Amino acid sequence: MIRFKSIWLYRDFILGSVKRDFQAKFQNSILGIFWTLLNPLAMILVYTVVFSQLMKARMPDAPGPYSYSIYLCMGILSWGLFSEVFNRSITLFLDNANLLKKIKLPKISFPIILVFNAWINFLIIFSLFVVFLILSKNFPGKIFLAVIPILLIISLFAIALGIGLGILNVFYRDIGQISGVFLQFWFWLTPIVYSIDILPPKLQVVLQLNPMVPLIAGLQRIVMVRQLPLWESLLYPLALAIVLSWWAMYLLNKHQNDMMDEL
Structure with a gap:
C-alpha cells in the first residue's frame, strides 16, 4: 500500500528531481521554454485552419468569434496533460x-x-490560454475554478492507467508500442477537434463509454456556455480512476521485486 510517511521522508528527493527534470529539459536550448508551447500551439493552429469553418456553424452556443479556437484550446490542452502523463508512465520504470x-x-x-x-x-x-480568454473577453468568471477538480481527475486517471500498463511493460515490452497507437485512436474518439453533437445519436451513446468524453466535455462546457459541468457525468471517470489506482498499486506491490530482475 502507499506509505505516505515514506513519501514525506523522501520529499527532498522528489522536489529536487522535479527541479532537475525541468532544468534539464531546457538545458543548452536556445528557445528554452518555447518548446513546451510549440507542439500544442501547432496542433491548435492546424486544426483551427482545417476545421474552423465547418465547426462554426455547428456551435449555436458559441460565445463569440473565437468560439472554435476556445473550444479547441481547452480540449487539446487538457488532452495534452492526459497524454503526457500517460505516455511517460508507460516507460517510467524502464527510463x-x-x-x-x-x-x-x-x-x-x-x-x-x-x-x-x-x-x-x-x-x-494553460496560463497563456487564460490570458487569451481574459483579453478576448471570454473568461467565464469564478466558475472557471471548476476546471480544477476535472483536471485532477484527468491526472489521476492518466497516472493510474499509465502506471498499471507501465508495470506490465517491464515484462511485456510490446505494451509500450501498442499504447502509442491506441492513444492516437483514443484522441479521435474523444470530441476535441469536433463536437459530439455532429455525430449520429447511436454513436454518441457509444462514445459515452469513453471516460475522457465527460471530462473534456465538462471543461468545454465551462468556457463555451459558461456553466458548471454536469457533475454527475464525472462520477464514471472518477470511479474508473479510483479502480485503476487500486489496480496499479496492487501490481506495484505484487511485482516490485520481480521488476528489479527484469529492468
Missing part, C-alpha cells in the same frame, strides 16, 4: 531502471515526480 537498482527509494515517488513535471508544463501554456 529510471539504473536509479531504481542503485538507490532504495519508494517507487511511488517516481509517479509523483512525473505528475508534478507534467503539471508544470501544462500550467505554462
Whole structure:
C-alpha cells in the first residue's frame, strides 16, 4: 500500500528531481521554454485552419468569434496533460531502471515526480490560454475554478492507467508500442477537434463509454456556455480512476521485486 510517511521522508528527493527534470529539459536550448508551447500551439493552429469553418456553424452556443479556437484550446490542452502523463508512465520504470537498482527509494515517488513535471508544463501554456480568454473577453468568471477538480481527475486517471500498463511493460515490452497507437485512436474518439453533437445519436451513446468524453466535455462546457459541468457525468471517470489506482498499486506491490530482475 502507499506509505505516505515514506513519501514525506523522501520529499527532498522528489522536489529536487522535479527541479532537475525541468532544468534539464531546457538545458543548452536556445528557445528554452518555447518548446513546451510549440507542439500544442501547432496542433491548435492546424486544426483551427482545417476545421474552423465547418465547426462554426455547428456551435449555436458559441460565445463569440473565437468560439472554435476556445473550444479547441481547452480540449487539446487538457488532452495534452492526459497524454503526457500517460505516455511517460508507460516507460517510467524502464527510463529510471539504473536509479531504481542503485538507490532504495519508494517507487511511488517516481509517479509523483512525473505528475508534478507534467503539471508544470501544462500550467505554462494553460496560463497563456487564460490570458487569451481574459483579453478576448471570454473568461467565464469564478466558475472557471471548476476546471480544477476535472483536471485532477484527468491526472489521476492518466497516472493510474499509465502506471498499471507501465508495470506490465517491464515484462511485456510490446505494451509500450501498442499504447502509442491506441492513444492516437483514443484522441479521435474523444470530441476535441469536433463536437459530439455532429455525430449520429447511436454513436454518441457509444462514445459515452469513453471516460475522457465527460471530462473534456465538462471543461468545454465551462468556457463555451459558461456553466458548471454536469457533475454527475464525472462520477464514471472518477470511479474508473479510483479502480485503476487500486489496480496499479496492487501490481506495484505484487511485482516490485520481480521488476528489479527484469529492468
